[in-house]
Amino acid sequence: MLAHLPVLQVIVPLMAAPLCLLLIRQRLVWLFSLIxxxxxxxxxxxxxxxxxxxxxxxxxxxxxxxxxGIEYRIDQLNAFLLLIISAISTVVLLGARASIKREIPAxxxxxxxxxxxxxxxxxxxxxxxGDAFNVFVFLEISSLSTYALIALGKDxxxxxxxYQYLIMGTIGATFILIGIGLMYQMTGTLNMEDLSQRLPxxxxxxxxxxxxxxIIVGLCLKLALFPLHLWLPNAYAYAPSxxxxxxxxxxxxxxxxxxxxxxxxxxxxxxxxxxxxxxILFLTLGLLGIFAASMAxxxxxxxxxxFAYSSIAQVGYMIVGFxxxxxxxxxxxxxxxxxxxxxxxxxxxxxxxVMYRIGSVQLSQFQxxxxxxxxxxxxxxxxxxxxxxxxxxxxxISKWYLIxxxxxxxxxxxxxxxxxxxxxxxxxxxxxxxxxxxxPPLANTESIKEAPMSLLIPVWMLVIANIYFGIxxxxxVQVAQAAAQSLFGVSP
Numbered sequence: 001m002l003a004h005l006p007v008l009q010v011i012v013p014l015m016a017a018p019l020c021l022l023l024i025r026q027r028l029v030w031l032f033s034l035i036x037x038x039x040x041x042x043x044x045x046x047x048x049x050x051x052x053x054x055x056x057x058x059x060x061x062x063x064x065x066x067x068x069g070i071e072y073r074i075d076q077l078n079a080f081l082l083l084i085i086s087a088i089s090t091v092v093l094l095g096a097r098a099s100i101k102r103e104i105p106a107x108x109x110x111x112x113x114x115x116x117x118x119x120x121x122x123x124x125x126x127x128x129x130g131d132a133f134n135v136f137v138f139l140e141i142s143s144l145s146t147y148a149l150i151a152l153g154k155d156x157x158x159x160x161x162x163y164q165y166l167i168m169g170t171i172g173a174t175f176i177l178i179g180i181g182l183m184y185q186m187t188g189t190l191n192m193e194d195l196s197q198r199l200p201x202x203x204x205x206x207x208x209x210x211x212x213x214x215i216i217v218g219l220c221l222k223l224a225l226f227p228l229h230l231w232l233p234n235a236y237a238y239a240p241s242x243x244x245x246x247x248x249x250x251x252x253x254x255x256x257x258x259x260x261x262x263x264x265x266x267x268x269x270x271x272x273x274x275x276x277x278x279x280i281l282f283l284t285l286g287l288l289g290i291f292a293a294s295m296a297x298x299x300x301x302x303x304x305x306x307f308a309y310s311s312i313a314q315v316g317y318m319i320v321g322f323x324x325x326x327x328x329x330x331x332x333x334x335x336x337x338x339x340x341x342x343x344x345x346x347x348x349x350x351x352x353x354v355m356y357r358i359g360s361v362q363l364s365q366f367q368x369x370x371x372x373x374x375x376x377x378x379x380x381x382x383x384x385x386x387x388x389x390x391x392x393x394x395x396x397i398s399k400w401y402l403i404x405x406x407x408x409x410x411x412x413x414x415x416x417x418x419x420x421x422x423x424x425x426x427x428x429x430x431x432x433x434x435x436x437x438x439x440p441p442l443a444n445t446e447s448i449k450e451a452p453m454s455l456l457i458p459v460w461m462l463v464i465a466n467i468y469f470g471i472x473x474x475x476x477v478q479v480a481q482a483a484a485q486s487l488f489g490v491s492p
Contacts, residue, residue, distance in 0.1 A: 004059070005043050005046055005047055005050070006047065006059040006072040006074050006128055007061065007072060009044060009047065009082060009086075009124050010124050010128055011121075012036055012039050012040050012043065012121075013036050013037065013040055013117045013118075013120045013124065014117070014121035014125075016032065016033065016036035017113075017114045017117035017118045018114065019032070020113050020114050021110065021114070023110075026097075026106075026109055026110070027097070029109070029113050030093070030096060030097045032113075033096075033113040033116065033117055034090070034093045034094065036117060037093050037117070037120060040086040040089065040120065040124065041086040041089070041090045044079070044082035044085075044124075045083060047074050047079050047082060048079040048083050048479065050074075051074055051079040052076065052079075055075075056075045057073070057075075058072075059071065059072040059073075059074070070129070070131045071129075071130040071131060071193070072128050072130055073129075073130030073193065074128060075486060076479060076486050077257070077261070077486070078127045078128060078261075080334065080483055081127045081253065081257050082124060082128065084249075084250070084253060084337065084338055084341050085120070085123050085127065085250045085254070086120075086124065088246065088250055088341050088345050089116075091349075091461050092242060094454075094457060094461075095242065095352065095353075095454060095455045095458040095459065096112075098356065098452055098454040098455050099240070099241050099242045099353075099355070099455060100112055100240060100242060102355065102359070103153070103240040103242075103355065104152050104154075104240055105154075108152055111148075111152070112149070112152055112240075115145040115146075116145075116149065116243075116246070118142075118144075118145035119141075119142050119145040119146050119149060121138075121142075122138045122139065122141035122142025122143070122145065123142050123250055125138030126138040126139055127254060127257055130192050130193060131190050131192065132180045132183065132184075132191075132192055132195065133180055133190045135258065136177050136180060139173055139222075142251075142254075143169045143173060146165070146169075146247065147165055147166045147169070148162070149239065149240070149247075150165060150235050150238070150243060152239075152243070153238045153240050153243075154240075155238045157234065157237075157238045158238040158239060160234070160238075161231075161234035161239065162239075164230070164234060165231045165235045167231075168221055168228075168231040169221070169222065171221060172218045172219070172220075172221030172222045173222075174218070175214045175215070175217050175218030175221070176218035176219065176222075177218075178214045179210075179213075179214035179215035182208070182210055182211035183195060183208070183211045183266075186202045186205065186207050186208055186211070187199060192261070192265060192266050193265075195266050196265055196266050196267075196268060199266065199267060199268070200268065200271075203267075212267055212271075212272075215262055216262075219258050219259045219262070222255035223252045223255035223259065224252055224255075224312055224315055225285055225286075225289060225316075225319060226285055226288050226289030226292055226312060226315075226316065227288075227292075229289070229312045232252075232308055232311065233309060233312075235247070235308075236248060236305075236307070236308035236311065236348075237304040237308055241349070241351055241352030244352075245344070245345055245352060248307075248308075248348050249340075249341040249342075249344050252311065252315055253337045253341060256315070256318055256322070256333070257337075259322065260322065260330070260333070264488075265487065269325065278323075279323050279325060280323075282319050282320075282323035283319075283323040285319065286316045286318075286322075286323060287316065288316070289312055289313060289316030290316035290317060290320070290417070290418070290421040290424075291417075291420075291421060291424070293310070293312035293313040293316065294310070294313045294424035294427075297424075297428040298424065298427050298431070300363075301363050301364065302362055303351060303354075303363055303432065304351060306428055307347055307351070310387060310428065311340075313424075314336070314340050314344075314387070316421075317399070317421070318333045318337060320402065320418065321336065321401075321402050321405060324405045324409055326409065327485055328401060328404055328405040328484075329402070330483075330487060330488070331401055331405075331477075331480045331483075331484040332401035332402040332404070334480035334483055335397060335398040335401055335476055335480045336398035336399075336402070338394075338480070339394035339395060339466075339469070339476070340398075342462055342465050342466050342469065343383050343386045343387055343394065343395060343466060346379055346382070346386075346463045347383035347384070349379075349458055350376050350377075350379040350380045350383065352455065353373070353376045353379075353451035353455045353459060354366075354369065354373065354376060354380075354451075356451055356455060357373060357376075357449070357450075357451055363431065364435075366432060366436045367435055367440065367441055367442050368440055368442065369441075369448070371437075371441070372448045372449065373448065373449070373450050374450070375450055375456055375460070376450065376451050376456070377436050377437075378463075379460060381429070381433060382466060382467070383463065384425070384429035384432070385429075387429070388422050388425045389422050389425075391470075393466055394465075394470045394476075396470060397469070397473055397477070403415045406418065
């Protein structure tokens with residue numbers, strides 16, 4: 001059984017999705033989905049443990065050797081991502097039953113769980129596979145189910161948001177497919193390990209440059225890098241709260257994983273940052289994303305919109321770490337992927353609790369909620385403090401390593417800009433604090449009380465994780481460091 005863990009990682013949620021149709025009662029569908037996601041989390045934990053002790057795991061589908069067969073290759077990098085995705089998925093599903101009662105019609109709830117599990121298996125497949133075409137297949141499974149999940153939102157604008165995401169996502173996926181096709185044309189293989197060995201022979205050709213350009217642009221669309229981020233704010237704002245919490249914590253991380261994988265493992269560092277001078281471009285776009293999105297967040301009246309723009313800014317931090325192109329820089333990016341999943345998972349789940357009680361996430365409706373929903377609002381504030389990078393939260397750890405990476409490179413102006421970007425986060429968080437804690441409750445809102453425990457438990461699991469991994473950094477730092485070193489070919 002242990003030998004088949006890489007494929008079980010993907011198969012378990014993929015097979016569980018259609019089986020949901022056989023279950024009649026909503027409670028059973030939810031419990032079954034939760035068990036499937038929990039099993040995926042258990043498998044990812046075992047895989048990470050195995051990789052950290054024994055090294056890279058190679059699993060050949062059907063016993064066919066690569067490049068003829070499809071190979072799943074699990075190393076420190078994707079084992080870390082598998083853990084993040086499956087952990088967030090399981091915690092979010094804990095609160096799903098209560099949340100979707102308010103936000104999704106009864107006749108569509110089973111469909112929600114099917115689409116959720118398909119999206120989860122697609123993301124896990126993208127991360128686990130060692131085959132470039134397989135990446136595209138799983139990308140489509142994940143994307144198509146995500147578009148449908150967003151469209152389930154009660155607000156009619158959810159349909160427009162899903163359509164917007166569909167158009168942008170399809171363009172991104174098409175670009176990635178064209179890039180993969182061009183690489184296949186030049187090398188005759190789709191296996192990533194094999195591609196990394198064959199591409200250096202032909203890397204000076206226009207076709208390979210074109211392939212790289214198509215893949216990079218496609219991935220930048222998927223990860224919502226400024227200015228290719230236009231699909232994200234509405235998708236997060238109008239999707240059901242559970243969907244937003246899941247996507248905000250996982251989707252962009254998967255796209256950043258692919259960017260790292262193709263840049264370091266497939267094309268190689270010398271090609272990506274020497275032959276194609278993308279370092280300055282990524283650094284510039286990352287910094288512009290931090291400031292432009294943070295400024296936009298300050299002026300938002302919908303709190304989901306506010307934190308959606310905040311997510312674009314946080315992607316900017318990850319891209320800055322990536323552009324430093326050192327072990328410490330990449331380690332900072334990987335840490336921030338883990339930490340940001342915890343922050344945004346907590347914040348958007350807490351907003352789901354607000355939505356459950358008052359049916360709105362407009363900032364004007366937050367008056368007095370600090371007293372009426374103290375636990376929920378405390379969760380949003382702690383998640384916000386983590387976004388700022390306050391010590392004893394996870395946000396501090398990743399920003400510390402990011403500033404360290406820029407200073408190692410002698411980029412002190414960039415370090416100053418990173419700190420300035422964090423100050424902007426103080427501004428938009430303060431807007432929420434001011435209204436929730438320093439203004440009286442609105443008229444006729446005396447009946448508002450705390451969210452139910454079924455929502456508060458998963459919210460506070462992630463809040464506690466925000467603090468715990470901000471103090472005890474052994475797991476996150478150790479794995480991120482090992483993954484970064486392996487990508488740079490440094491022995492731990």
